[in-house]
Structures are given as structure tokens and as C-alpha cells.
Amino acid sequence: MSRRLRVLVLGATGSIGSNTLDVMVRHPDRFELVGISAHSRADELFAQCQRHRPRWAVLPQPEAAQKLQQRLRDAGIDTEVLHGALSLEQLAGHPEVDAVMAAIVGAAGLAPCLAAARAGKRLMLANKEALVVGGAFFMQAVRDGGATLLPVDSEHSAIFQCLPLDRSMWPQTIDHLVLTASGGPFRRRDPETLHAVTPDEACAHPNWVMGRKISVDSATMMNKGLELIEARWLFDLPADKLQVLIHPQSIVHSMVVCRDQSVLAQLGTPDMRVPIAYSLSYPERVESGASALNLLQVGALQFEAPDLRRFPALALAWQALRGAEGSTAVLNAANEAAVAAFLAGRIRFTDIAGAAAHCLDLVQPSFDEVASVAGLMNLDARTRVAAESWMVAR
Ligand code: NAD
Ligand code: MG
DSSP: OOOOEEEEEETTTSHHHHHHHHHHHTOTTTEEEEEEEOSSOHHHHHHHHHHHOOSEEEESSHHHHHHHHHHHHHTTOOOEEEESHHHHHHHHTOTTOOEEEEOOOSGGGHHHHHHHHHTTOEEEEOOHHHHHHHHHHHHHHHHHHTOEEEEOSHHHHHHHHHSOSSGGGHHHHEEEEEEEEOOOTTSSSOGGGGGGOOHHHHHOOSSOOOOHHHHHHHHHTHHHHHHHHHHHHHTTOOGGGEEEEEOTTOOEEEEEEETTSOEEEEEOOSOTHHHHHHHHHTTSOOOOSOOOOOHHHHOOOOOBOOOTTTOHHHHHHHHHHHSSTTHHHHHHHHHHHHHHHHHTTSSOTTHHHHHHHHHHHHOOOOTGGGSSHHHHHHHHHHHHHHHHHHHHHO
């Protein structure tokens, strides 16, 4: 039997992270969980250590890490607890890690993603913000390190599954890509009333259960905007080769329109364990835990054009995609700051796109800022300051 794939799961306590553990435990003969990380939910990380016995667990703060280490020792579990962002990078590049599930939310995931890319790992990317921020720089690190970059986002996994295994054939295969979007909870809501929606309403996604940040992104459709940018880099295509269609059933997860006008789509029930399982087992397939798709029960598949008046965030993503290098990092940082403020009850739902539009106009990325992680993080921080002053002035 070949050796098991040694997997590090960054953001293990989140929605993608816990679904990854769920897929992995179905195949103990194939996958070994060697490390997990969390941001604040130490109790959940403890429970995961108890259940899966990884070699390493990581928390941001030294005090919390020490406490967890003691709890584990008392329970007779020999997981080593590390702390801090640097530990995430070190583990992502560790020689005894084969594959990294990047399931941290936000730009905070960029540095460990780059470490995994540079170390030539199998990099399973859920953390779309890392690629939106890193752009060309991120893809260069993947090439330099000889990493295998595998999309976990359901749309990108769908496209990836439709494309030939031999990546050198992609340019001759693809005419354009169609990303599908559910339209989120406000697809039919009167745009005039959107200013009044609450965080809980915004997080109540009709088809998917996800973390709160991506749920708000789905409600504004900024999520689809970030995914357009993600597709631009994953499949090396210009903006005019990327389309978005609203498909409320979330059954067709995206499509490739080929040169010969053949249209290839991947279908399935909306369950992230399918793309997660494929990223773990690629190019083979394993049972994922997802239920079977019953098209008779679904009945009809509908498609409609997105309304950019209702979803101005989507238009901003097009703007950033066509703008100067670094514009997508500005869009992401402004959005992260604004979504956090909305979830904290500080701004209105409609102010999220307002803050992003303001920052895209105001913050000009410099050449140096897009050429290093430190530069990108500086651009990110600068944008958050600009977003904050706009939000305070509202
Ligand atoms: P989540 O909020 O449920 O989980 C986020 C995880 O990241 C948690 O484990 C948290 O502890 C950790 N984390 C948060 N901030 C951190 C920080 N600053 N440093 C280190 N760790 C931190 O989010 P999620 O829904 O699982 O999404 C994770 C990523 O996957 C996001 O980038 C999201 O866009 C992407 N994604 C999610 C889904 C989904 O269905 N949930 C689908 C496609 C893509
Ligand atoms: Mg998606």
C-alpha cells in the first residue's frame, strides 16, 4: 500500500475545516491528519485533538496555546501545541506535511498559503481571499515551488473537474467560463429595502451552510466577485472570458464553454464535501459523504442574469479585475473591513459596497506593494484604514 497523504488543515474549526475532517475520517487508509489550527475556538480544537490525535495543533496566542497543551496532557493526548502566525507558515512548509487544506478565512491565510506553495505541497485552496490578494505573486510562488494548486471553491472545482487532467491543454480547450451563483438570500428582495437587512438575515443562505464572512459575501455577491478574480488566476484567463449566471438551485456548480461550443458542467447536491474530497483524492475519487443528486426531485434548473443594481459588489469586482495590479487586494481588504463592521452592527448592509467603491477609487497600489508579501500586507493595512475612515464618516 502506498503511504497515506499527510494533511495539515488550517482553519480546522471552520465550516470547510470541519467538513475536511469529516471526509478524511471516512478514509483512514488514505489520509492522515498531521496538524490543525484555529483562531479563537480553543474548545473545538481540543475536541478535534481528542478525536483525531494530530501531531500538531496551532492557536494564535501563547497563553491559549499553553492552556490547551496542559488540557491535552491531562487527557493523555500527545499533540504538540504551537502558537502564532509563523508556526502556521512553518508547518505549511514542513517536510512531513504532504498536503495543506487552506481553510482560513480572509487575507490572514496568504502567508501560510505561500509557504505551502513554495515548499511544493498539494495546496487545496478554499481561502479564495489569499489568491485575490496575492494574484500574480501567488501564482509565481506556486510555479517556483512546483506546488499542485487544487481549487476547493465549488465553482472552481467544478471547472477544474470539467477540464483535461493535462493542464497544458487548457488554453486550447477553453473558450470561456461560466460561474454559477445562487443569488443568495436577497435575489428577489426589493433593492430599496436592502439598507435595512440584519446580519442574521444576510447570513441565512438558502442553499449552503458557511462561515459568517462568506455568507455576507454571498448576500452582497461580493463572493462571486472574489470568485471571478480567483478564476482569473486559477485558469489564467482575462476578465472578458469570465461570465456569471444566477442559478438559484445551486446544482450546476459552474461550466466550461469549449472552443467547439460544447458546454461541460459539473452537477451535484450543494455539499462542500464533494470538492473537498476531490482535492484530497485527485486525480482519483473517493466517497465524500454527500447525498445523491435526484434530478427528478429538483425538477427544473433555472438561470438568469445578475442584476448589477441590486449587487453593485459584483460590478466592483469587474472594475478591480480590469484595474491596476493590486486593485483586487484593495477590493478584498475594503470588503473584509466592511463585512466585519456590518457583522458588528456598525454599518448598514449597503455600506459594504460603498466602502469597497470608495477604497477602489482612493487607494492606489504602488509597484513595490504588489511584489512581496510585506508589500501586499501593507496595501491591505492601508486600505483598511481608508475603509475605516469612510465608515466612521458615514
Ligand atoms: P469559517 O469562519 O467557518 O472558518 C474560518 C476558519 O479560519 C476557522 O477555523 C477560524 O478559526 C480560522 N481563522 C479565522 N481568522 C483567522 C486568522 N486571522 N488567522 C488564522 N485563522 C483564522 O469560514 P469558512 O466558511 O470555513 O471559510 C473558509 C474559507 O473557505 C474562506 O476563505 C471562504 O471564502 C472559503 N470557502 C468557504 C466555503 C463554505 O462553504 N464555507 C465555500 C467556498 C469557499
Ligand atoms: Mg464558491
